[in-house]
Amino acid sequence: MSSASQWQWETATAGAIAGFATVAAMHPLDVVRTRFQVHDGRVSNLPTYKNTAHAIFTIARLEGLGGLYAGFSPAVLGSTVSWGLYFFFYGRAKQRYSKNRDEQLSPGLHLASAAEAGALVSLCTNPIWLVKTRLQLQTPLHQTQPYSGFYDALRTIVREEGWAALYKGLLPSLFLQVSHGAIQFTAYEELRKVVVDFKSKKRRRHSGSADSVLVMRSRLQQRPSSEGIPRYMDSWHVIRETVRFEGVRGFYKGITPNLLKNVPAASITFIVYENVLKFLKFARTNE
Numbered sequence: 001m002s003s004a005s006q007w008q009w010e011t012a013t014a015g016a017i018a019g020f021a022t023v024a025a026m027h028p029l030d031v032v033r034t035r036f037q038v039h040d041g042r043v044s045n046l047p048t049y050k051n052t053a054h055a056i057f058t059i060a061r062l063e064g065l066g067g068l069y070a071g072f073s074p075a076v077l078g079s080t081v082s083w084g085l086y087f088f089f090y091g092r093a094k095q096r097y098s099k100n101r102d103e104q105l106s107p108g109l110h111l112a113s114a115a116e117a118g119a120l121v122s123l124c125t126n127p128i129w130l131v132k133t134r135l136q137l138q139t140p141l142h143q144t145q146p147y148s149g150f151y152d153a154l155r156t157i158v159r160e161e162g163w164a165a166l167y168k169g170l171l172p173s174l175f176l177q178v179s180h181g182a183i184q185f186t187a188y189e190e191l192r193k194v195v196v197d198f199k200s201k202k203r204r205r206h207s208g209s210a211d212s213v214l215v216m217r218s219r220l221q222q223r224p225s226s227e228g229i230p231r232y233m234d235s236w237h238v239i240r241e242t243v244r245f246e247g248v249r250g251f252y253k254g255i256t257p258n259l260l261k262n263v264p265a266a267s268i269t270f271i272v273y274e275n276v277l278k279f280l281k282f283a284r285t286n287e
Contacts, residue, residue: 008088008091008092008095009088010277010280010281010284011087011088011090011091011277012084012085012087012088012091013084013276013280014087014272014273014274014276014277014280015083015084015085015086015087015088015273016080016081016083016084017080017272017273017276018083018268018269018270018272018273018276019079019080019081019082019083019084019269020076020079020080021268021269021272022079022083022265022268022269022272023072023075023076023079023080024076025264025265025268026261026264026265026268027068027069027072027075028056028059028068028069029052029257029258029260029261030075030136030257030261031059031067031068031069031070031071031136032049032052032055032056032059032254032257033214033254033257033258033261034133034136034137034218034254035047035049035055035136035137035254036049036055036253036254036257037214037215037218037219037253037254038137038218038219038222039253040219040241040242040245040246040250047062047139047141051256052256052257052260055257056068062139062140063139063140067139070135070136070138071131071132071133071134071135071136073149073150074128074129074131074132074135074150074153075132077128077150078125078128078129078132081124081125081128082121082125083269083273085117085120085121085124085125086117086118086121087117087273089116089117089120089121090113090114090116090117093112093113093114093116093117094109094110094113097109097112097113111182111183112182114182114184115178115179115182118174118177118178118179118180118182119174119177119178121177122170122173122174122176122177122178123170123174126166126167126169126170126173127154127166127167129169129173129217129221130157130165130166130167130168130169130221131147131150131153131154131157133169133217133218133221133222134147134153134157134221134222134223135147135149135150135153137222137223144223144225144226154166160224160228161224161228168220168221168230169216169217169218169220169221171234171235172213172214172216172217172220172235173217175213176213176214176217184266212251212252214254214258215238215242215250215251215252215253215254216235216238216239216251218254219231219232219238219242220232220234220235220238
């Protein structure tokens with residue numbers, strides 16, 4: 001295997017492990033965030049929560065640990081696949097944009113690499129996130145036959161709504177992945193560059209819009225009514241109905257659990273990624 005291909009698979013493996021670690025640690029907050037985001041005050045099959053702490057306590061009391069980890073299987077699958085593919089596509093794009101592997105890319109090219117990776121990941125993983133959202137929204141108040149798990153949900157969605165339903169929420173998902181990923185990875189690369197430069201100099205001397213898009217995606221990915229009628233038809237319908245009944249505040253539902261989740265989640269992802277990548281490189285050089 002060539003060194004370039006080996007490096008790309010190492011980054012994909014490190015990204016997949018980082019994605020798994022992040023979901024395992026932060027999933028209960030993701031469940032709470034999703035339920036807040038779809039609660040428009042007109043849905044009868046979702047409980048009402050006062051705040052993030054009350055939501056966690058209520059879910060744990062009424063649904064047990066399984067409620068806090070609803071949709072965990074597709075979340076783990078989605079995050080592991082997403083981060084693995086993200087780092088893989090990102091590495092490929094960076095390599096293509098650089099004239100040689102030793103050349104440092106500009107922030108603009110890091111932005112383009114991350115945006116390209118985000119778009120490809122969204123196209124590959126949207127069905128997984130759709131199933132995750134539906135499973136997270138299943139509560140004891142649900143009026144339709146619940147999905148028994150990931151594969152049952154996938155089969156039922158295709159049978160009842162068709163293959164196109166697996167790509168509900170794709171437009172906001174594309175916007176989210178491209179913009180959020182591009183900003184996050186560009187910041188990461190520039191900060192990493194500073195740290196690497198600082199360490200090398202030292203060696204020589206001594207020898208946070210995304211919430212509103214998430215609301216749109218979560219609402220589009222809800223399960224239709226028992227009559228098969230979707231609550232929201234498309235992204236523009238979500239915007240109109242949210243502004244009409246909830247105002248601008250409706251787009252920021254779930255912002256507290258989202259912030260509580262995303263700040264440590266980003267740290268976990270990149271820390272695990274860097275350490276796994278370092279371990280894989282060390283193992284390769286010692287073969």
